[in-house]
Amino acid sequence: MDRYVVMGVSGCGKSVIGALLAERMGATYIDGDDLHPASNVAKMAAGTALTDEDRAPWLDQVGATLGAAQGVAIIGCSALKRIYRDRIRAAAGQDVMFLHLSGDKTLIAGRMGARTGHFMPTSLLDSQFEALEPPTSDETALSVDIGPDPAVIVSNILAQLGPKDR
Template sequence: MSTPHVIVVMGVAGTGKTTIGPLVAADLDVPYAEGDDFHPPANIAKMSAGTPLDDADRWPWLDAIGAWAHGRAGQGGVVSSSALKRAYRDRLRAAAPGVVFLHLTGDRSLIESRMAERKGHFMPTALLDSQFATLEPLGADEAGVAVDVSGTPREIADRAVAALRRYDTGRPTPA
């Protein structure tokens, strides 16, 4: 990319945010931050018990991610966050104007099979339905790109970086 954006890798659980995010960050030569690390212990306990988070649970988490992204403004970075609702993305944009979203998308059965193979992650497969029910895909007016998660992590990351570069070069210059 020609300018140092902060990229928020978003999508439902199991799309590979934690796998693809570091690959994209390395390709762009910027730091990566794992969004799950911003969750307070109460959120992790709730999800580990199979209980979906509500908006009140998510606001402090999103604020922490937004603060990290704000601190990286002008320097670039990649951070993961499910960012499932437009309101969540709006909150991130309010904290860090100029963030660009990389929406990892895919077939539910593929995502579920990948979730089932994960070891030691607090998010159970049982919450996948709630994730898809909550998901509001990127709007046409939102800064970002969508990339399918079929293929190997390297193939997905390559597609993501290419899409981000196309997006960056195709954007109009601010007046």
């Protein structure tokens, strides 16, 4: 496997875990937030949740960017619903492993409240959890608890992946 999406609700640690994982795997990390059109960023910054229609072009861009990357690539993207993950897979043109960062809403809200310079307000966290459809057993995916230190989370991911997937 050489295409990965670090997924989960806003504030779960996609950027931190994705960058650390890429470093450990010798991969390229891409922050999916950087691929949002300005209209999506403005909408979220204003406290309005994105619709499926708002997300569609972004998800296509995430998948296309992932598919076009050289070598092993990891991208951070919420990928909250199965249809979003299917769209990313289709745009990537190959199988993609989804790494679901799973955690308690209280923990994530605390992390969101402590971060600075991000466009996503804590007020949208409920909508993120409402939309979340964790990956099912028929998807190429794994889930990891976000409670531990980031280095431990990355080690847990690598242990679950095993040598064949890295």
